[in-house]
Amino acid sequence: MINTRVAVAIHILALIASKPxxxxxxxxxxxxxxTNPVVIRRLLGMLKKAGLIQTTAGxxxxxxxRGPTAITLLDIFHAVEPNxxxxxxxxxxxxxxxVGKGIQRVLDEAFGAAQTALEERLSAETLQDILHRLFVxx
Amino acid sequence: MINTRVAVAIHILALIASKPxxxxxxxxxxxxxxTNPVVIRRLLGMLKKAGLIQTTAGxxxxxxxRGPTAITLLDIFHAVEPNxxxxxxxxxxxxxxxVGKGIQRVLDEAFGAAQTALEERLSAETLQDILHRLFVxx
DNA sequence: TTTGATGTAACTCATTTAGTTACATCGAAA
DNA sequence: TTTCGATGTAACTAAATGAGTTACATCAAA
Numbered sequence: 001m002i003n004t005r006v007a008v009a010i011h012i013l014a015l016i017a018s019k020p021x022x023x024x025x026x027x028x029x030x031x032x033x034x035t036n037p038v039v040i041r042r043l044l045g046m047l048k049k050a051g052l053i054q055t056t057a058g059x060x061x062x063x064x065x066r067g068p069t070a071i072t073l074l075d076i077f078h079a080v081e082p083n084x085x086x087x088x089x090x091x092x093x094x095x096x097x098x099v100g101k102g103i104q105r106v107l108d109e110a111f112g113a114a115q116t117a118l119e120e121r122l123s124a125e126t127l128q129d130i131l132h133r134l135f136v137x138x
Numbered sequence: 139m140i141n142t143r144v145a146v147a148i149h150i151l152a153l154i155a156s157k158p159x160x161x162x163x164x165x166x167x168x169x170x171x172x173t174n175p176v177v178i179r180r181l182l183g184m185l186k187k188a189g190l191i192q193t194t195a196g197x198x199x200x201x202x203x204r205g206p207t208a209i210t211l212l213d214i215f216h217a218v219e220p221n222x223x224x225x226x227x228x229x230x231x232x233x234x235x236x237v238g239k240g241i242q243r244v245l246d247e248a249f250g251a252a253q254t255a256l257e258e259r260l261s262a263e264t265l266q267d268i269l270h271r272l273f274v275x276x
Numbered sequence: 277t278t279t280g281a282t283g284t285a286a287c288t289c290a291t292t293t294a295g296t297t298a299c300a301t302c303g304a305a306a
Numbered sequence: 307t308t309t310c311g312a313t314g315t316a317a318c319t320a321a322a323t324g325a326g327t328t329a330c331a332t333c334a335a336a
Contacts, residue, residue: 001221002226004227011237015235015237033231034232034238073248089145090146091172099153099156100171102272103148103149103272106268106272107145110211113263114211115256117255118259121256125251129248130244133248135236
């Protein structure tokens with residue numbers, strides 16, 4: 001199972017986007033997520049590194065670098081999940097075996113296609129859609 | 139990242155399907171995968187429990203319960219990955235916060251859609267396709 | 277200069293994964 | 307019927323990951 005970082009990161013960004021005129025502290029965000037402020041600051045660091053938000057050291061508040069319609073769930077996923085491939089493949093299969101010899105390439109293709117399908121779906125949903133589902137639709 | 143069980147299970151089934159007239163031992167399969175025979179037997183157990191193969195205790199060999207065209211990568215995925223949801227969601231978000239209150243439902247929807255996209259792609263590929271890519275195509 | 281915030285290193289604890297040892301049990305051949 | 311080689315499975319280990327926590331250097335602003 002994929003870790004909770006993606007879920008928490010979306011939660012964080014939804015908070016920031018929903019209160020653009022308030023300077024949210026990591027402690028406030030943590031109380032909404034129900035975790036430790038350091039966990040939030042770590043994620044804010046990753047989101048900042050990915051260019052999704054901007055912050056100032058020592059000063060409360062975080063701001064989106066672009067509008068919620070321009071931030072996809074895939075952007076968020078990649079920001080907090082540095083791993084390139086979704087599926088792990090066992091290494092050093094026996095190259096003297098016809099199956100072992102070709103399996104990594106074949107798995108790369110199959111898993112790559114599946115990951116692409118997932119990523120295309122994630123890139124079709126934006127932070128704005130999340131806000132809409134949170135506040136407009138029931 | 140998703141564990142190597144899916145990859146190894148596909149490897150195992152490709153071996154079984156490619157040598158339908160040989161009784162492969164867990165030791166032989168392990169030498170192709172390059173791991174311990176017990177790891178193979180554990181996976182064979184899961185594949186058997188999922189109804190994909192049949193085995194006899196004490197006797198070498200495993201047999202597909204249906205043809206390679208009728209076994210999808212999604213079948214294999216579900217056989218060795220008992221977890222229902224692909225994405226983890228943090229629990230106990232603050233219900234006094236508007237975002238915290240609705241986030242789990244919204245994440246469930248978004249993650250569910252992404253998982254469905256992944257699973258649809260996995261179900262479009264069969265063990266036969268794997269064999270074809272291993273032995274027919276380059 | 278004091279206060280309250282961020283940024284980040286370092287540690288802990290729980291969980292998962294993969295590998296391993298050990299052994300009960302079964303099937304088939306000697 | 308005994309022996310041999312296989313499966314099935316429990317139990318243990320070691321490594322990796324995830325999430326929470328403490329501690330503290332640093333910065334912004336009053």
